[in-house]
Amino acid sequence: MSKFKIIPIVLVAFLSFIHVTIAQEDAIHKKINADMYGKFSKAFKTLDYDLFASIHSKEMIRISGNGGEIKKAGTYLKGYQKRWSAPSQKPAPIDFRLFERVYSDSLVSDRGIYRVTYIDDNNQTKYSYGQFHVVLKMEDQSWKILIDYDSDENKTITKDNYDAAFSISEYKKYWKH
Template identity: 65%
Template sequence: MAKSTLIIFTFLFFFMGVHAQEKQLHQKINRDMYENFSKAFATIDYDLFASIHCKAMIRISGNGGEIKNVKKYLEGYQERWSDTNQKPAPIDFRLLERITSDSLVSDRGIYRVTYVNDTKETKYSYGKFHVLLKLEDNNWKILMDYDSNENNSINKESFDNAFPLTEYKKYWKQ
């Protein structure tokens, strides 16, 4: 009886440790990338935004049909956000799928950008994204960023049907 109890406790201890490590991994990915990305958009913080991109990052715009290197991509944000009339545009993310390795993450999901115009009217813009993240200097950074509104077919329903970042067990492919 004592031996079987010891085996059960050992198994539970191991299982709880693995679960805690998984949760910490997903929290770190979400904090390093999505929280910082969202904070940069909400506060128009170019330096924070630039810091979450790898030096070799590639940006692909499905709608625009173009590929940019990190320098050209970030220059666009630096110019846009240096305009003193630029208003914050909060961005939220939900995920459809996450695939992880020890140094790379592939995330596919839906984003929503919120705009408030001069008459205080709120509008939303939606898109589907696919990012590859690379562990660089112990932080997850964007290596490749692709997005598209899929011919305006991505909408509130698409966003609502994707999973909140906190629900990694629903979108993580092990």
């Protein structure tokens, strides 16, 4: 076979490999985002404690930079169960944007900014912002929160920080590979 016949075959094989690799990367990032951010946001919007609890590893450690506390999963989750079961509790939608993701086959490290939306008693919309770092672990075919750290950095995290981070769907901008 001449080299002129081999070159197109190699080129087609290479392009096929690249296409499959890109599709696999896209699927991985979509699964991480659905398992973590999709479910987290839905739980906040619907006050669904069971959904919220389901995205946390039983080994999870929660670190509150502002509160100076470290809690294990049970204690942290009981706080949400109590808060969300109060009849006066209103949903507070939460949105996420990322500026960094590093992942392996079993762990993910994401850093970003979140925004919680509140409606006060005067029907005014208020926002709260914070910076977070989560480490996710693959458990039972789903990404679960293993370590969760957040802080508003003494109220210095703002809409500008949120806007400067990337939409979770834009993984090519925040993924470090």
